[in-house]
Amino acid sequence: MKAREPAAKRRGIAKAAATPPLAARTLHQSLLRELQAMAAEKDSFPFALGMPAAELFPxxxxxxxxxxxxxxxxxxxxxxxxxxxxxxxxxxxxxxxxxxxxxxxxxxxxxxxxxxxxxxxxxxxxxxxxxxxxxxxxxxxxxxxxxxxxxxxxxxxxxxxxxxxxxxxxxxxxxxxxxxxxxxxxxxxxxxxxxxxxxxxxxxxxxxxxxxxxxxxxxxxxxxxxxxxxxxxxxxxxxxxxxxxxxxxxxxxxxxxxxxxxxxxxxxxxxxxxxxxxxxxxxxxxxxxxxxxTGAFDNHVATLRREYVARRDAMGRALEAHFPSEARYRVPAAGLFYWVELPRRVDTNDVLRVALAKERVAFVPGRAIAADDGDRVSNFMRLSFSACTPERIEAGIRRLGRVVKEALR
Ligand SMILES: Cc1ncc(COP(=O)(O)O)c(C=O)c1O
Structure with a gap:
């Protein structure tokens, strides 16, 4: 992730844009954008973003x-x-x-x-x-x-x-x-x-x-x-x-x-x-x-559904195999995300830091998508299954499972 320029060093337009108006003052750069940059890096496991599978674009x-x-x-x-x-x-x-x-x-x-x-x-x-x-x-x-x-x-x-x-x-x-x-x-x-x-x-x-x-x-x-x-x-x-x-x-x-x-x-x-x-x-x-x-849309969507079901199920199997038994989740019937609950004592912000640094696995921690202070969802993680093949999903969840087990110890 790119380090941000310290506020004191901003000059010219950057300085003007850093002072209020209301909109610019409060619209902080979202963590999700930073994770997007990481997803583009080779050898990473981008489970953070709801990006559609690029190889399936028509x-x-x-x-x-x-x-x-x-x-x-x-x-x-x-x-x-x-x-x-x-x-x-x-x-x-x-x-x-x-x-x-x-x-x-x-x-x-x-x-x-x-x-x-x-x-x-x-x-x-x-x-x-x-x-x-x-x-x-x-x-x-x-x-x-x-x-x-x-x-x-x-x-x-x-x-x-x-x-x-x-x-x-x-x-x-x-x-x-x-x-x-x-x-x-x-x-x-x-x-x-x-x-x-x-x-x-x-x-x-x-x-x-x-x-x-x-x-x-x-x-x-x-x-x-x-x-x-x-x-x-x-x-x-x-x-x-x-x-x-x-x-x-x-x-x-x-x-x-x-x-x-x-x-x-x-x-x-x-x-x-x-x-x-x-x-x-x-x-x-x-x-x-x-x-x-052209009428091709319905067939295309049917192909997407088949492929995403395969990825969803691969992630389900990998979670079953590599996550600790205390982890709770449901298989989603639509969309691109698993929402995984870990025991209350785990803060998934901490898990993310280790997962990125040691295993190159990204996900979205509960606090990043909380409307309030995030305490109620601080032990949740959002895992997207759309952007990786079933093989990459298995490998990435195995790595993430190691970090989660370590956090529980
Ligand atoms: C719930 C939800 N709404 C809207 C969007 C944005 O979609 P669009 O690319 O159509 O702007 C997303 C994208 O992740 C989303 O998850």
């Missing part, structure tokens, strides 16, 4: 889609309004998840992360509240920090997902959060999917208390035990925003995602987005749309 098909778009479409390199045919593809994909919407309710974004950022800016007043799980996607936490948001946290049940009655209790107590954030399938970091009953109940809670829900469906295409259940928005189209993305199943570098929102809100999102980056890359929108036109 490179030829994407190249062909880009070639086609550039050869036939004079607008492909120009500023342009959002590409209607791509929105209609999204409408079709959302219908398969029980979400009925029209093209005018689909707002295209540069990935799910931009969807999160825009909705936070739309809904949250500086210093306001939002309900999140106590271990959650760090990209949401990063979006909350510049607004000095004080998260109200609820726990996650590792069988059935977010503790939705906890959400109800927070709202019953009189709190008025700007929104409730949930990850319905393949939760990051907990690996769990929200039960069908809880999806309906969360929609009901949103409706009753008139509080918006943001459901982040970044992993919805990666369900391993049959078709994914209907989304939370399928239970209430008035109070639930759905965020989606092609990052995990096509390629994150394309930066194509979406928000499903009421039409009036789409217009406001558009104004917000224009203040930072104008359009989602015109070329990427049209290339993704051309790729989807």
């Amino acid at each position: 490179r030829d098909a994407i190249a062909e889609a880009v070639r086609l778009v550039l050869s036939r479409d004079p607008v492909a390199l120009q500023y342009a309004v959002p590409f209607e045919p791509l929105k209609l593809h999204v409408v079709k994909r959302m219908a398969a998840r029980g979400v009925a919407c029209t093209g005018s309710q689909v707002f295209l974004t540069a990935g799910a992360q931009q969807g999160i950022n825009l909705l936070v800016r739309l809904l949250l007043e500086p210093g306001g509240h939002a309900v999140v799980e106590d271990a959650t996607y760090d990209g949401m936490l990063m979006a909350l920090r510049p607004l000095a948001c004080r998260p109200l946290t609820v726990e996650t049940d590792l069988e059935s997902g977010m503790h939705v009655e906890g959400v109800d209790a927070v709202l019953q107590s009189g709190a008025r959060p700007a929104f409730v954030y949930t990850i319905p399938d393949g939760h990051n970091p907990c690996g769990v999917s929200l039960s069908v009953a809880k999806r309906a109940r969360l929609a009901e809670i949103a409706r009753t208390h008139e509080v918006p829900v943001i459901e982040d469906d970044a992993y919805g295409f990666l369900n391993y035990s049959g078709p994914a259940p209907p989304l939370v928005r399928a239970h209430d189209a008035q109070w639930v925003f759905t965020i989606g993305s092609f990052s995990k199943v096509l390629a994150p570098s394309l930066r194509v995602g979406w928000i499903v929102a009421p039409e009036a809100v789409v217009a406001r999102l558009s104004i917000l987005k224009h203040s930072s980056d104008l359009d989602v890359s015109t070329l990427a929108q049209r290339a993704v749309s051309a790729y989807l036109d």
